[in-house]
Amino acid sequence: MTRCVALLRGINVGRAKRIAMADLRGLIADLGFSGVRTLLNSGNAIFDAPQPEVRKVASAIADSIQGRLGVAVPVIVVTAQELDAIVAENPLLRTATDPARCLVAFVDASKTLRKAGALLAQSWAPEALAVGRKAAYLWCPGGIADSKLVQAFARATAEAATARNWATVLKLQAAARAPDNGA
Numbered sequence: 766m767t768r769c770v771a772l773l774r775g776i777n778v779g780r781a782k783r784i785a786m787a788d789l790r791g792l793i794a795d796l797g798f799s800g801v802r803t804l805l806n807s808g809n810a811i812f813d814a815p816q817p818e819v820r821k822v823a824s825a826i827a828d829s830i831q832g833r834l835g836v837a838v839p840v841i842v843v844t845a846q847e848l849d850a851i852v853a854e855n856p857l858l859r860t861a862t863d864p865a866r867c868l869v870a871f872v873d874a875s876k877t878l879r880k881a882g883a884l885l886a887q888s889w890a891p892e893a894l895a896v897g898r899k900a901a902y903l904w905c906p907g908g909i910a911d912s913k914l915v916q917a918f919a920r921a922t923a924e925a926a927t928a929r930n931w932a933t934v935l936k937l938q939a940a941a942r943a944p945d946n947g948a
Contacts, residue, residue, distance in 0.1 A: 766799070766813040768845035768941050771826055772871050773808025773838050774927035782836050784808065792829045798822075800945035804936055808838070809929070811940045819843060820873060841871045841927055845941035847899060852938050854897040855931075861893075861904045864931035868909065870901040870918065872926045880921050889914045901926065 771793065776782045786803040789810055793801045798812040814822055823842040831837050843851070851869060861867035872878055875898075882896050892914040893904040905912040909930075918926070929937070 766815055767817050768800075769798075769812055769814050769817055769819065769822065770843050770845065770848055770937055770941055771808075771810040771812070771823065772841045772843070772927045772929065773810075773830075774841070774924075776808040776836070776838055777806050782838060784830065784834060784836060784838070788834060789830075792833055793826060796825055796829060802940060804940050805933065807929075807933075809933070809937055811937070813945060817842070817844065819847075823873060839925070839927065841873045843871060843899070845938075848934075848938055848941055851897065851900045852934060854900070855902050856895045856897070857893055857902045857904045861931065863906070864935070866905045866909060867931040868903040868905065868915070868928040869931065869934045870903060870922070870926040870928040872900065872922065874925075875899075877922050877925045880923070881918055881926075884914075884917055884921055887917075894918070903928070 776784045786806060790801045790803055793810055793812055798814050801812040803810050819842040823840040827840040878896050878901060881901050884894055891906050894914055895902040903914055909915055
């Protein structure tokens with residue numbers, strides 16, 4: 766079994782796209798995955814899958830959400846091992862002093878990161894952008910809501926990424942590393 770993390774984009778923000786975490790756990794379990802747990806109320810699930818093809822797993826979860834809950838939501842799945850690599854690769858840790866303002870943008874395809882790479886030619890100071898092998902890293906010291914970098918990144922990637930702040934990413938990593946407690 767391989768531990769996986771599903772990241773749903775744009776749910777439970779405001780009144781639109783509301784999904785109860787109990788419903789999310791249930792539908793992931795009904796797809797045949799085990800050890801399903803959720804973290805926070807923002808669409809993060811940890812589960813075990815036999816030899817996962819992460820794109821197929823993400824598609825199955827998205828299709829199930831659409832079919833059972835009537836909510837269209839993009840889903841990105843990474844293995845726990847991929848998450849460990851994404852965490853280890855973050856080059857902004859010396860600059861980013863507030864984990865709530867440092868974002869990790871997860872993508873399902875490297876071509877999305879190549880699109881974001883064009884933004885590296887611009888100066889975003891005091892903000893910062895780094896593009897890794899499987900994620901992009903955004904430092905927004907003035908806040909995320911009004912960040913010009915976040916807005917430009919969303920346009921460049923056609924909103925094909927889903928971001929989590931650094932504190933949440935570390936919680937996801939810890940949850941993915943924790944043994945399955947049957948919850």
